[in-house]
Amino acid sequence: xxxxxxxxxxxxxxxxxxxxxxxxxxxxxxxxxxxxxxxxxxxxxxxxxxxxxxxxxxxxxxxxxxxxxxxxxxxxxxxxxxxxxxxxxxxxxxxxxxxxxxxxxxxxxxxxxxxxxxxxxxxxxxxxxxxxxxxxxxxxxxxxxxxxxxxxxxxxxxxxxxxxxxxxxxxxxxxxxxxxxxxxxxxxxxxxxxxxxxxxxxxxxxxxxxxxxxxxxxxxxxxxxxxxxxxxxxxxxxxxxxxxxxxxxxxxxxxxxxxxxxxxxxxxxxx
Amino acid sequence: xxxxxxxxxxxxxxxxxxxxxxxxxxxxxxxxxxxxxxxxxxxxxxxxxxxxxxxxxxxxxxxxxxxxxxxxxxxxxxxxxxxxxxxxxxxxxxxxxxxxxxxxxxxxxxxxxxxxxxxxxxxxxxxxxxxxxxxxxxxxxxxxxxxxxxxxxxxxxxxxxxxxxxxxxxxxxxxxxxxxxxxxxxxxxxxxxxxxxxxxxxxxxxxxxxxxxxxxxxxxxxxxxxxxxxxxxxxxxxxxxxxxxxxxxxxxxxxxxxxxxxxxxxxxxxxxxxxxxxxxxxxxxxxxxxxxxxxxxxxxxxxxxxxxxxxxxxxxxxxxxxxx
Amino acid sequence: xxxxxxxxxxxxxxxxxxxxxxxxxxxxxxxxxxxxxxxxxxxxxxxxxxxxxxxxxxxxxxxxxxxxxxxxxxxxxxxxxxxxxxxxxxxxxxxxxxxxxxxxxxxxxxxxxxxxxxxxxxxxxxxxxxxxxxxxxxxxxxxxxxxxxxxxxxxxxxxxxxxxxxxxxxxxxxxxxxxxxxxxxxxxxxxxxxxxxxxxxxxxxxxxxxxxxxxxxxxxxxxxxxxxxxxxxxxxxxxxxxxxxxxxxxxxxxxxxxxxxxxxxxx
Ligand SMILES: Nc1ncnc2c1ncn2[C@@H]1O[C@H](COP(=O)(O)OP(=O)(O)OP(=O)(O)O)[C@@H](O)[C@H]1O
Ligand SMILES: [Mg+2]
Numbered sequence: 001x002x003x004x005x006x007x008x009x010x011x012x013x014x015x016x017x018x019x020x021x022x023x024x025x026x027x028x029x030x031x032x033x034x035x036x037x038x039x040x041x042x043x044x045x046x047x048x049x050x051x052x053x054x055x056x057x058x059x060x061x062x063x064x065x066x067x068x069x070x071x072x073x074x075x076x077x078x079x080x081x082x083x084x085x086x087x088x089x090x091x092x093x094x095x096x097x098x099x100x101x102x103x104x105x106x107x108x109x110x111x112x113x114x115x116x117x118x119x120x121x122x123x124x125x126x127x128x129x130x131x132x133x134x135x136x137x138x139x140x141x142x143x144x145x146x147x148x149x150x151x152x153x154x155x156x157x158x159x160x161x162x163x164x165x166x167x168x169x170x171x172x173x174x175x176x177x178x179x180x181x182x183x184x185x186x187x188x189x190x191x192x193x194x195x196x197x198x199x200x201x202x203x204x205x206x207x208x209x210x211x212x213x214x215x216x217x218x219x220x221x222x223x224x225x226x227x228x229x230x231x232x233x234x235x236x237x238x239x240x241x242x243x244x245x246x247x248x249x250x251x252x253x254x255x256x257x258x259x260x261x262x263x264x265x266x267x268x269x270x271x
Numbered sequence: 272x273x274x275x276x277x278x279x280x281x282x283x284x285x286x287x288x289x290x291x292x293x294x295x296x297x298x299x300x301x302x303x304x305x306x307x308x309x310x311x312x313x314x315x316x317x318x319x320x321x322x323x324x325x326x327x328x329x330x331x332x333x334x335x336x337x338x339x340x341x342x343x344x345x346x347x348x349x350x351x352x353x354x355x356x357x358x359x360x361x362x363x364x365x366x367x368x369x370x371x372x373x374x375x376x377x378x379x380x381x382x383x384x385x386x387x388x389x390x391x392x393x394x395x396x397x398x399x400x401x402x403x404x405x406x407x408x409x410x411x412x413x414x415x416x417x418x419x420x421x422x423x424x425x426x427x428x429x430x431x432x433x434x435x436x437x438x439x440x441x442x443x444x445x446x447x448x449x450x451x452x453x454x455x456x457x458x459x460x461x462x463x464x465x466x467x468x469x470x471x472x473x474x475x476x477x478x479x480x481x482x483x484x485x486x487x488x489x490x491x492x493x494x495x496x497x498x499x500x501x502x503x504x505x506x507x508x509x510x511x512x513x514x515x516x517x518x519x520x521x522x523x524x525x526x527x528x529x530x531x532x533x534x535x536x537x538x539x540x541x542x543x544x545x546x547x548x549x550x551x552x553x554x555x556x557x558x559x560x561x562x563x564x565x566x567x568x569x570x571x572x573x574x575x576x577x578x579x580x581x582x583x584x585x586x587x588x589x590x591x592x593x594x595x
Numbered sequence: 596x597x598x599x600x601x602x603x604x605x606x607x608x609x610x611x612x613x614x615x616x617x618x619x620x621x622x623x624x625x626x627x628x629x630x631x632x633x634x635x636x637x638x639x640x641x642x643x644x645x646x647x648x649x650x651x652x653x654x655x656x657x658x659x660x661x662x663x664x665x666x667x668x669x670x671x672x673x674x675x676x677x678x679x680x681x682x683x684x685x686x687x688x689x690x691x692x693x694x695x696x697x698x699x700x701x702x703x704x705x706x707x708x709x710x711x712x713x714x715x716x717x718x719x720x721x722x723x724x725x726x727x728x729x730x731x732x733x734x735x736x737x738x739x740x741x742x743x744x745x746x747x748x749x750x751x752x753x754x755x756x757x758x759x760x761x762x763x764x765x766x767x768x769x770x771x772x773x774x775x776x777x778x779x780x781x782x783x784x785x786x787x788x789x790x791x792x793x794x795x796x797x798x799x800x801x802x803x804x805x806x807x808x809x810x811x812x813x814x815x816x817x818x819x820x821x822x823x824x825x826x827x828x829x830x831x832x833x834x835x836x837x838x839x840x841x842x843x844x845x846x847x848x849x850x851x852x853x854x855x856x857x858x859x860x861x862x
Contacts, residue, residue: 007396014393018379025381025422032773036780043784054641054649054794101377103342105394106366133442180622186627193634201641267358268344269282295615 010106012115014094019118033124041074041128044196059201065228066137066197071133072220073195076159078126080167083160085119087167088184090259091174099266110256119161140228151223158241159219161248165189165255166214172255175262195219200232206235215251216242273316273339273478275447278348280334280502287372308334310502312348316495317443321472323493325486327591331502332482333372336448338423339480340368366395369444369477370506371435373417373451378423381389384434385419388441393444402441409437411428411465418465429460436464440471449481453488457531465491482575486583505590517586522579523551527571536566602696603704610708621716624669628721632665635789636729651793656820662732662811663723663819667747669717670710671811675754676762676775683765692768692857699759699850706755733823742828746815747834754782754811755840766853777782788815792823807842810835842852 010210023029048070052063061069093099102112142148170183199210199221208218211234218240223234226240236243280541286302296302302443305585309331310467315435337343339350345549353397357364366591370377378387392402410416413433423431432452438446452459469492472479481492488506489496489510496513498506506513523539535542539553553563567573609621610672636658643654652660679702691698703791723730761778783789785808792800792813801813803809817823823831 007393011390011393014390018390021379021386022379025363028768029773036776038772038778039777039784043780047784047790051638051642052792055644055646057643058638077789083846100337100342100372103361104340104365104368104370106362108362150290153645160573174696177619179619179623180617182617182623186623186630189627190630190634193631197638197641201637203637206637265341 006098008107010109015115016118020120021213023120026155027239028146030121030124034255041125041132044074045070045132048196053260059198060230061198062201064136065224065230065252067132067138068140068142068227069198069220069224069253071129072224074129074194075133076129076156076163077125077198078129078161079156080163081122081125082119083122084114084167085122086117087171088115088188089162089166089172089181091181091184094178094266095173095180099263103263103267104237110260113259119234130262134154135172142227143171149228151239154241154245158244158246158248159161159223161252162215162219162244165248165251166216168252168255168259170259172262175265191216195221198225215247218247272318272352272353273314273480274349274351275339276313276349277314278309278312278335278350279307279346280331280338280340280343281346282306282308307502309338309345312499312502314497314504314507316478316480318433318478319476320495321468321493323489323496324480324482324499325484325489325496325587326499327506329501330499332499334452334479336370336482338447339371341365347510348510349475362535363374366442367438367445369442369447371432371439371447371449371452373432373449373454374434376423376431376435377438378431380424380432381422383422384415384426385422387434387438388419391441393463400422401443405441405443406437408462409467412470413437413463429456429487432456432460432464434438436467440475440477443475444477445475446478447480449479449483451483452481452484453483461485461487468492484585491581498587500590507588514583514586517589518581519556520552520554520581522525523553523560523561524577524579525549525551525567525571525572525573526575528570535561536570539563598694603700606701606704607708607711608706611712614709618716621712624672625717625720628665628669628717629724632662632725633660633729635665639784642660649818651791652822658730658765660731660791660816661789662729664816666718666721667760667812667815668748668788669721669756669803672709672713673758674709674779675704675706675755675759678702678705679759679762680765681814682726688766689857692854694725698845702759703755710751713796734819735781737820738825739818742825742832743815743819746828746832746835749832750811752839753807753835753842754803756839757782757807759845760842760849763803763853766856768816771847782811785809786811787816791816807838810838813848830859 011092045067048066049063052058052066057063058066078089097112099109100107102116105112131140136142137144167184167187170187171181173179173183174181194216196209199207199217211222217234222232222234223240223244278578282305283569284306286304300348307504312331312335324335325334334343337350338345339357344358352364353367355364363409365521378384388406397405406415415433415434417436418426419428421430423434426434436452439449452468453464456464468479468481470497475540476573479492481488483489483577496506496508497504498513506517508516522542527548530544530547530549534541536551538558539551540554541549543550551563551567553560564573564576639654641659641660643649643657679688682691694701723731734743756776757778761775764774785792785803785806786810787809792803792809795803810831814835818828818831
């Protein structure tokens with residue numbers, strides 16, 4: 001067991017090192033990503049501020065509270081880009097035969113799929129998110145207690161898992177229907193738009209969907225609502241950071257199951 | 272040991288018809304068709320053999336290789352590799368398998384070659400001693416050390432192929448699948464790779480299955496051939512044996528002062544007749560070359576002559592020719 | 596003239612057929628746009644809920660604005676940047692240059708192909724769904740609608756030329772191919788496609804009047820909902836034309852340089 005663990009860790013490390021080296025080969029790429037991502041996230045912040053300053057509030061949420069939601073959304077997006085970007089390109093990986101390679105290795109295929117690409121460029125997404133988060137924290141007078149810091153950590157982990165699970169679920173469709181990951185792009189736009197604003201702006205039925213079926217509400221909205229003590233349709237008695245983590249783990253397992261089933265299908269049909 | 276019994280693989284493909292209407296039609300009424308990529312194939316391969324697995328494009332070679340590696344599951348049939356089923360025990364099987372897919376590299380494109388080896392060292396848990404030993408043995412044959420610090424994208428095709436070969440052999444695999452390993456290489460590159468394959472087969476007692484379109488590869492390397500066409504095995508046996516069976520004839524080329532117009536011989540066929548050269552095809556089981564020459568020299572004055580053995584190329588031509 | 600138009604329209608036809616092969620993607624694009632549309636509409640509804648006295652436009656207008664904006668997004672599918680980047684990266688651009696046609700015009704007609712099937716397969720379904728679920732996005736009046744159509748044509752040209760121009764950076768720096776991402780972000784923020792610029796601070800409005808971005812989305816959309824009157828509309832369209840001329844000039848400069856670069860270095 002210990003030997004097994006050591007083996008997997010050593011391979012993970014090696015993949016991470018190769019990923020850094022690979023990205024260092026093209027340093028100029030970084031400029032584009034820094035410029036683009038900073039524009040995107042600070043621009044998005046600015047759009048929210050613009051709307052909020054003109055309209056005052058959004059379904060009872062004040063500007064700084066919406067910004068807090070937005071920052072959680074951006075950071076978790078950044079974490080997905082760093083650790084799980086490959087879940088967006090499953091269709092592409094199938095077309096170029098990447099999974100043949102994975103299946104040729106004497107290790108768990110899902111593990112190899114997850115660790116094979118650690119995309120450090122994703123920090124250009126995460127950093128704006130973190131900056132906006134601190135900005136929001138100072139606006140809402142966030143209480144920096146130990147418990148709250150742990151809560152934020154749990155929320156971010158859970159949120160990242162939820163997002164990844166959703167990408168993996170739509171990406172796995174490529175195992176059944178060959179395509180160039182059009183749905184992943186859809187998923188990205190959708191997640192970005194839907195997690196930047198309180199989901200209480202939607203009709204009740206949509207809120208239910210965003211809570212249980214496509215649980216994006218847990219990425220930013222529910223945790224934030226608990227920090228601010230704003231009531232929602234989902235009044236559960238325990239801590240929302242655990243709820244987010246719980247949903248993240250559940251959906252991640254579900255998605256990895258679908259992924260593995262898809263990979264089995266790939267083995268029987270080819271690409 | 273590889274034992275394959277009644278292996279079949281079917282693919283479902285969707286046919287596209289041309290033009291606007293075709294494009295529209297394939298959205299709503301996709302025209303599905305079953306392709307029998309492999310059709311009831313059986314063979315067994317012993318340890319240490321170098322087997323050439325050849326056939327025209329689309330014959331089902333790559334598909335067979337993928338199934339044997341456990342990447343693809345067969346529609347029906349059984350496979351045992353060292354007594355194990357690759358579909359059930361994939362991880363165990365692939366630990367002892369090395370692959371080169373000539374059309375695609377397994378090396379990391381943007382970083383130095385050595386890093387790709389390091390990753391493999393960890394994935395296959397190769398201990399340092401074995402790793403260094405294997406690397407130095409292969410360095411002697413392929414001069415890999417001079418490439419090891421160069422990013423793969425800057426390697427020429429031949430150099431990259433050397434890298435891919437080393438990558439496939441690092442973990443001392445018992446079975447190696449080489450899918451077109453000499454594709455796109457120049458004569459020199461092909462030669463050195465063939466030499467390497469021969470040597471490593473001798474050194475490691477590794478079983479090598481080679482698919483290729485280069486018949487020189489086959490002639491130089493393989494003591495056994497499996498010829499597949501349209502998913503079915505057409506021939507399976509030694510190189511000489513197959514040639515003898517499929518094309519048991521030789522070619523006699525005779526230069527003469529003048530070939531009479533009504534020139535005729537028995538037991539052979541005139542393939543080509545020029546003003547003072549004639550090509551004769553004869554079955555070597557029916558008549559020997561000297562008998563034939565004696566026969567001819569009665570009719571014409573021979574200036575020069577040569578005998579050409581039929582080779583694998585003629586075999587292939589013969590087999591593929593029938594299929595078209 | 597007619598002959599060459601026929602040749603170029605072949606690009607359009609090929610592209611349309613090609614796109615059909617990716618019907619799944621077209622569907623995905625429709626779903627994606629529709630979701631974004633729904634989200635946007637609800638954001639505006641929530642924003643207007645307690646604020647009846649918004650002077651710029653009323654809620655109805657704003658929602659119409661959003662619907663039409665998404666419809667435009669769906670047919671403004673410009674892919675010239677991807678094509679250029681791909682051709683350069685894979686080294687095919689030198690071969691492309693040997694074809695006896697103007698490459699830029701060819702690429703333009705290629706994109707027109709995508710827009711045509713986006714119109715049929717994305718815009719029309721989007722419109723139907725919007726009408727069924729949200730509201731009928733009526734224009735302010737018939738004149739506004741006619742002006743809107745003309746303005747849309749101009750704004751497509753602006754968008755296309757800007758995209759083509761930035762994509763040509765790839766001729767010099769392949770690694771800067773991702774600058775097209777920067778461009779699309781700039782457009783997202785400054786074109787008024789999501790939040791119209793009249794909600795922005797005055798300074799920003801003044802500055803962006805001198806940038807080409809507002810002329811891509813905000814101008815045709817404002818005409819459509821009647822936010823600007825007939826005369827202002829004509830004025831804005833005149834500026835659109837001026838921008839097109841400027842951009843064509845810049846594009847031809849860059850293109851000449853790029854041509855020389857490709858023919859000298861072989862791509
Ligand atoms: N994933 C797939 N889906 C559908 N059909 C496939 C698939 N893979 C292979 N085929 C079909 O199966 C047949 C055998 O293909 P295969 O790749 O094994 O041929 P091959 O002998 O390797 O040919 P080549 O010499 O061109 O490499 C072909 O007709 C091919 O079109
Ligand atoms: Mg093949």
